[in-house]
Amino acid sequence: MNPYFNFSCGGKWVRDICIFGYKDLPMLTHRVELFANKFHWQYQSITLDCMQEWYRNQVKMEVKNPNKMWINETYYKNIPYLKDTIKLST
Numbered sequence: 515m516n517p518y519f520n521f522s523c524g525g526k527w528v529r530d531i532c533i534f535g536y537k538d539l540p541m542l543t544h545r546v547e548l549f550a551n552k553f554h555w556q557y558q559s560i561t562l563d564c565m566q567e568w569y570r571n572q573v574k575m576e577v578k579n580p581n582k583m584w585i586n587e588t589y590y591k592n593i594p595y596l597k598d599t600i601k602l603s604t
Contacts, residue, residue: 525558536561543568546589 524537534542534550535558542550542565553562572584 525561533557534561536564539564539568546586548585 521541523532523534524541525533525535527533531552532538533552533554539561550565553565555562576582576584
């Protein structure tokens with residue numbers, strides 16, 4: 515188990531890295547991070563298909579309602595090394 519990965523892996527472990535599987539979908543769609551490491555196309559490829567569709571739906575909702583962002587801006591505004599680097603909507 516990877517000490518930096520502090521939640522369960524619903525997929526499989528390969529060299530201390532969780533390869534996400536379909537059981538990880540509920541967790542992945544509720545995380546604040548924009549990126550996930552790691553998916554393998556050869557392992558439960560439905561997981562990546564579902565994540566792509568979820569992301570597309572989030573973007574479509576944001577286009578329809580630009581005042582409601584699905585990205586948690588507060589999380590990114592408070593990351594020390596990003597705080598003065600990027601300017602999110604105000």
